[in-house]
Each structure stands twice: as structure tokens, then as C-alpha cells.
Amino acid sequence: MWKNLHQIRAFRSGSNDRFSFVTTPIFYVNAAPHIGHLYSAIIADAIHRFNVLTSPAASHLEPPIFSTGTDEHGTKIQLAAQAHAVPVATYCGQISDQYRKLFRNFGVDYTRFIRTTDPDHVSAVQCFWQALERSGSVYSANYAGWYCVPDETFLTDSQLKENDSGVKVSVESGHPVEWTEETNYMFKLNRHQDDVLYWIKHCEDRIVPLKFRKICLDFLQEPLPDISISRPKSRVSWGVEVPSDSTQSVYVWLDALVNYLTVTGFPHIEHQRCWPPTVQVLGKDILKFHGIYWPAFLIAARLEPPKQLLVHSHWTVDNQKMSKSKLNVVDPNERAALYTHEGMRYFLLREGVAHSDGNYSDTKIIRILNAELADTLGNLLSRCCGKALNPEAVVPSFDQETFQELKSLDTTKRLLDLLQALPEKCHLHYREYNFYLVVDSVIQLLHAANGFFEGTTPWTLKKSEDKPRLRTILNITMEVLRQAGIILQPIVPVMSGQLLDKLSVPRKRRLWSDLRVNFAITERSLMGSEAILFRRIVAPKEENVVKKEPKMKKIKQKN
CATH class of the missing domain: 1.10.730.10 (Isoleucyl-tRNA Synthetase; Domain 1)
Structure with missing residues (x-):
């Protein structure tokens, strides 16, 4: 087990005092950004700025890293591009640009904005895949099960229910599933279960708040099934090709998680100076991927998992879940026109608490x-x-x-x-x-x-x-x-x-x-003429928050 592998560094609690590496999750480009995405980004930005404030650049062996970006592969992206009648690469670029603009407007001071379509990331994913293969953790198998396209994942019977229309859906997301049979590459998750458990238990604040640590530990009480880590290219062509098999694409979640390695220069030797991340910020809906799968992948590849995961809850709007059908999805740029970008930052960090959903x-x-x-x-x-x-x-x-x-x-x-x-x-x-x-x-x-x-x-x-x-x-x-x-x-x-x-x-x-x-x-x-930091806000007449669909330019195909 990991704890007996002396050639790998021992787990250490707390932050690395000599280096700061903060990440957000990378955001899926199937839709335009909303306040939930902004919340993740400004939490990470505040942590990064505080680390710089308390540890001046001159005291760092390496400059601090703060990474964010967009996740651009998978079936959902293919379908979203088709729905907007644009080439998939064009669609990804337009939505990714919306995230860049959002973060620029709100002062998110990242050091790298990564896209999973970046050439260095594609190379990193393929090198990481090869490391998993060398560990003996990957095998090919025929796989059959209930697959949820919107969630990009297979689900077990215990994760399913029937909705009011009698359709099988995911218990967690409510999205419909379909029965799928195909040949996939599988990852031996169970082989690394004890090591993931050791990683979590070795440090009490490995996953914070503690309620989310408990959720991960509860996952680990039962034997973990092996998981699919590829998809047939005939079904998912928009993705990173498996290096040893041109008929398969790397599963989008494995591809996405490797972004944290890519920003450090992996697989080049210099990446070791920056690894592992000090703290990874993520929403509670992707806890299993970051708290179970990600450390298992890293341990299999003989890399140290993150120092800490900071998991935050979601935002409701007037005590209701955000939903396009309810027309209450909050567009941060739209609201910033009323309350300023700094005002929105202040409100989200002032009102948000990681352990419970915030109410906008x-x-x-x-x-x-x-x-x-x-x-x-x-x-x-x-x-x-x-x-x-x-x-x-x-x-x-x-x-x-x-x-x-x-x-x-x-x-x-x-x-x-x-x-x-x-x-x-x-x-x-x-x-x-x-x-x-x-x-x-x-x-x-x-x-x-x-x-x-x-x-x-x-x-x-x-x-x-x-x-x-x-x-x-x-x-x-x-x-x-x-x-x-x-x-x-x-x-x-x-x-x-x-x-x-x-x-x-x-x-x-x-x-x-x-x-x-x-x-x-x-x-x-004193400097300057005015001393007005923030002008009082007059309540707008229109209180409804309407989510606007991103405008896509239709691309004329050349003959």
C-alpha cells in the first residue's frame, strides 16, 4: 500500500510553507458561466491573494501558482455545439472566452488559464495514461450499465430512481440514463482504496469542511467497484485519444483532472518543484471525483495527492434551486452592472459558507x-x-x-x-x-x-x-x-x-x-480628489434574474 512505499514522499499535513499552489475546478463549457462558477473562482482567488499577502514573492522558491480554466471534451460538448449549429472547436472557444472575460472582470488573478484542448494538456493526459498502464491498474473489458450523458458517468442501481414519468434517472442530478454496452478500459479503483483511505485519515483537515470528509469516508466503507476510464471514439470522438488504442478516447473526467498536473509542467521533471497542490477548491457535486478517483489515479501513477481539498456548497436564489426553467439563473456580469464587480465579490465571500448552501x-x-x-x-x-x-x-x-x-x-x-x-x-x-x-x-x-x-x-x-x-x-x-x-x-x-x-x-x-x-x-x-469608495445602490425596478443564452456566431462552412 501507499503508506509502505518509501520511494514516495510521506503525506504531510497543512500547507507547504515554501510554496503556494491553488486551483479551481476547470469549468465545463456546455453552458455560459453563472454565480456558482464565479464563487469557486473568487474563493480560490482570495486564498491565492492571501498567500501572496502573507508570503511575499521574494520568500518563495517558486512563484505561486493559481490555476483555473475550462473542460472542453466529451459527449455533452458535442451535443451543445450541435444545438448551436457551430463546429465544436468554435463552440468551445466562445464559451471559454466567456469564462476568461468573467474572471478578468471580477479580478480573478490566475497565473494559468488552462483549456483541455491545449496541446500541452493533451500530451500530459497521454503521459499520465501511460503511467497508469505501467502501474498495472488499467485493463480492457466489456462494460454494460446505465450511463448518464449529462453527467458523463455510469451509475449503479443504487444511484438510480424512477421519476414521475417512470423514466430511470440519476438520484443525485435527476438526469435521465440509458443502458449502454461497450468495450472500455477500466481502472482498478479497489486496488487503491486503502491508500485513499490512508490519505484522508492521515490528516484531519485533508478535506474541509469536515462534513465532506465524512462523506468521502462513508464512500470508502464499502468496496469500490472498478471504473471505466475510456469511451469508444465511435461514440465520443471529441476527446483525447488513448495513446495505446486509437479506437478509444480518454474518459472526460480523467482527462479533466490531469489539468492540475499540466499547469505544473508535467510530465517534465520540473513539475516536481510545484507538486502537489496546496489546496484545491471544488463544489460539493464533484467531491467523489476529487476526493476518491483523483487521489487513486495519482497514487497509481506514484504521485502525491493534493495537500487539501476545500469543498464548498451551492447557491440558491431566493431560497430556490437555480434552474433555467425557473428563469432564476444569476448572470454575474448582469448583476455586476447593478452592484459592481467588487460588490458582487464582497457579497459572495461575505454571505457564502462552505458547509451550507448560500442564498442569493x-x-x-x-x-x-x-x-x-x-x-x-x-x-x-x-x-x-x-x-x-x-x-x-x-x-x-x-x-x-x-x-x-x-x-x-x-x-x-x-x-x-x-x-x-x-x-x-x-x-x-x-x-x-x-x-x-x-x-x-x-x-x-x-x-x-x-x-x-x-x-x-x-x-x-x-x-x-x-x-x-x-x-x-x-x-x-x-x-x-x-x-x-x-x-x-x-x-x-x-x-x-x-x-x-x-x-x-x-x-x-x-x-x-x-x-x-x-x-x-x-x-x-492624501492622494486623488474623491474619497468615495462605494456609492449607495438604488433598488432596481426589475428584480427578476433571467439567464440569457450565449449568442453564437454561425460559421459558414467552406466548400
């Missing part, structure tokens, strides 16, 4: 963005930088004697206590992927800062002789804003950048190590 609501997003980004964060910055209190447009110098007087106030004490505790508290929340708790902590600090501001009534000091008191109040409040800006960078990078720019914080001084409380001793000028 236009009413809720307006309330949260107005209350927290406009009224709490944005308003505090505007008051500090506005001409009424700060006509010189500066981060004023700090007066130690006045500070000692202010410290006697309860509002000041509470503010300073929260300010001192904030970096460590938020560091822990980021490490545990609790982005909503990061935001909670920052908002709590900002509420305390607004309370401090109200309690010290700086507007009454403008015409008085007590300029040091006014300047020190502004100084303390701006230090709170500086810390909030640094900490929120992984969540709202553009808005945080605008805040830190306004406060004239040098770009090289925006790392986690710069979070030590630092009341400005010398005065510095």
Missing part, C-alpha cells in the same frame, strides 16, 4: 452593500478626507499627549483593543477559509471606529484651538482604515487598492507584515 437575493445584496461598503467603510473614509474636517487633505501627524487623553475614553479603549487583535484574528479566519468571519471582524472594527468618531465629535474642534485633538482623532481613524484596507485586499482587491491609494500607503507597504499598528508621526498628503 437582490434585496439582501442591496442591504448589505449599502450598510457595510457605503455607510460603514465608505462613509468613514469620506468623513476623514472631506474638506469639512480635513481641508489640508492630509493624513495628519499624531500627538502623543492628546492620544493619552483619548485613551481614557471607553470608545477609544474598545477601538484600540479591536485594532490590536484584528491581524491575528483575521489571519486565522483566512487560514480556515472563513471569509465571512474576516469581514465580520473588519466591520466590527469599523463600527467601533465610527462610534469613536461620533463620540469624540471632531466637527466641534474645527474652529477651536484644539487642533492636536482633531488631528489625532483623524490619525487614529485613518490607521483603522489602513488596516481594514490591507486585510480586505483578498476579498475586494480593487476597492482596497483605492482606499490605500487615497491614504498614500506605498504599494510595497501593503503586506500582512505591515499590519503592526502604526499611527503616523509625520504628516503625509
Whole structure:
């Protein structure tokens, strides 16, 4: 078993402190992207940005990797292209471009956008197949069973049910199945079951949240059947050819999973410097593929499985499952036109929790963005930088004697206590992927800062002789804003950048190590003219969220 193979590195718990490699799943191009896809991407983006923030590039032996991309092979893609009357390669390119544009608009700072049609990926898949063959884990067999085309998988009787029309469907997805008999290559999944179990149990946070770890362990309580890893090319021609058999295509899920290896340079020797991934982000619907099949494939190929899987739940819309038939599929770009890209990022990371489905609501997003980004964060910055209190447009110098007087106030004490505790508290929340708790902590600090501001009534000091008191109040409040800006960078990078720019914080001084409380001793000028981070949103008249089908250009075939 794996645990006895001394030539393979021992499993290690936690992240690799010397290297950061974060992945999203690659997204299937059978339809345009929605908020579920965006959610996976911004979770991974926030993790990647936090890793960069806490471990500057100079400290890495290798630059951090953050990969995402599109999964473009299989029967569903062939059918989708036919439905849109375009060549399959054209269809894949158009949908893949929609994902690129989505991620660019929402600031998803990936280092590689991979497509399974990329030449280096095709080569990697074929090399990985050969590694599986060398391990003795692959054999050819006649296979018969219930096959679900939309899910691209064979299902056992226990995974099936009859719907109201008497049609056999998948219990999990509800998609119809058809009886299929064909010759496939099979993978000896059962042969590696104990090793996968060891991989999961060896580290308590291998799969988080823990409810998903338990689901994987439950899968492993019964003997795992061998699984089909190829399809006849006569049925699935759009795919990677099996290197040893030109009549077969590599099963789309094996093909897709290898993308994580491709981005590291596999099969070239340099890929070992980057492998394995630090954390792989995925939705709960693909847990079995990543939590059972993927580590089994890797172990068979004598490669180390990922350090950690972060599994997240799905999004409902007004407490209903997203569905085209209900016309409630949320188009992120459409909603960003109302709430901004940064506002959508903030809402999804602020409201989403990995262990339970999140609920999208236009009413809720307006309330949260107005209350927290406009009224709490944005308003505090505007008051500090506005001409009424700060006509010189500066981060004023700090007066130690006045500070000692202010410290006697309860509002000041509470503010300073929260300010001192904030970096460590938020560091822990980021490490545990609790982005909503990061935001909670920052908002709590900002509420305390607004309370401090109200309690010290700086507007009454403008015409008085007590300029040091006014300047020190502004100084303390701006230090709170500086810390909030640094900490929120992984969540709202553009808005945080605008805040830190306004406060004239040098770009090289925006790392986690710069979070030590630092009341400005010398005065510095503010940058820019406006100090408006987020404008209040007026509720739109039309509340329905309608999913628009992607427009496809019809390609004229040349004779």
C-alpha cells in the first residue's frame, strides 16, 4: 500500500510553507458561466491573494501558482455545439472566452488559464495514461450499465430512481440514463482504496469542511467497484485519444483532472518543484471525483495527492434551486452592472459558507452593500478626507499627549483593543477559509471606529484651538482604515487598492507584515480628489434574474 512505499514522499499535513499552489475546478463549457462558477473562482482567488499577502514573492522558491480554466471534451460538448449549429472547436472557444472575460472582470488573478484542448494538456493526459498502464491498474473489458450523458458517468442501481414519468434517472442530478454496452478500459479503483483511505485519515483537515470528509469516508466503507476510464471514439470522438488504442478516447473526467498536473509542467521533471497542490477548491457535486478517483489515479501513477481539498456548497436564489426553467439563473456580469464587480465579490465571500448552501437575493445584496461598503467603510473614509474636517487633505501627524487623553475614553479603549487583535484574528479566519468571519471582524472594527468618531465629535474642534485633538482623532481613524484596507485586499482587491491609494500607503507597504499598528508621526498628503469608495445602490425596478443564452456566431462552412 501507499503508506509502505518509501520511494514516495510521506503525506504531510497543512500547507507547504515554501510554496503556494491553488486551483479551481476547470469549468465545463456546455453552458455560459453563472454565480456558482464565479464563487469557486473568487474563493480560490482570495486564498491565492492571501498567500501572496502573507508570503511575499521574494520568500518563495517558486512563484505561486493559481490555476483555473475550462473542460472542453466529451459527449455533452458535442451535443451543445450541435444545438448551436457551430463546429465544436468554435463552440468551445466562445464559451471559454466567456469564462476568461468573467474572471478578468471580477479580478480573478490566475497565473494559468488552462483549456483541455491545449496541446500541452493533451500530451500530459497521454503521459499520465501511460503511467497508469505501467502501474498495472488499467485493463480492457466489456462494460454494460446505465450511463448518464449529462453527467458523463455510469451509475449503479443504487444511484438510480424512477421519476414521475417512470423514466430511470440519476438520484443525485435527476438526469435521465440509458443502458449502454461497450468495450472500455477500466481502472482498478479497489486496488487503491486503502491508500485513499490512508490519505484522508492521515490528516484531519485533508478535506474541509469536515462534513465532506465524512462523506468521502462513508464512500470508502464499502468496496469500490472498478471504473471505466475510456469511451469508444465511435461514440465520443471529441476527446483525447488513448495513446495505446486509437479506437478509444480518454474518459472526460480523467482527462479533466490531469489539468492540475499540466499547469505544473508535467510530465517534465520540473513539475516536481510545484507538486502537489496546496489546496484545491471544488463544489460539493464533484467531491467523489476529487476526493476518491483523483487521489487513486495519482497514487497509481506514484504521485502525491493534493495537500487539501476545500469543498464548498451551492447557491440558491431566493431560497430556490437555480434552474433555467425557473428563469432564476444569476448572470454575474448582469448583476455586476447593478452592484459592481467588487460588490458582487464582497457579497459572495461575505454571505457564502462552505458547509451550507448560500442564498442569493437582490434585496439582501442591496442591504448589505449599502450598510457595510457605503455607510460603514465608505462613509468613514469620506468623513476623514472631506474638506469639512480635513481641508489640508492630509493624513495628519499624531500627538502623543492628546492620544493619552483619548485613551481614557471607553470608545477609544474598545477601538484600540479591536485594532490590536484584528491581524491575528483575521489571519486565522483566512487560514480556515472563513471569509465571512474576516469581514465580520473588519466591520466590527469599523463600527467601533465610527462610534469613536461620533463620540469624540471632531466637527466641534474645527474652529477651536484644539487642533492636536482633531488631528489625532483623524490619525487614529485613518490607521483603522489602513488596516481594514490591507486585510480586505483578498476579498475586494480593487476597492482596497483605492482606499490605500487615497491614504498614500506605498504599494510595497501593503503586506500582512505591515499590519503592526502604526499611527503616523509625520504628516503625509492624501492622494486623488474623491474619497468615495462605494456609492449607495438604488433598488432596481426589475428584480427578476433571467439567464440569457450565449449568442453564437454561425460559421459558414467552406466548400
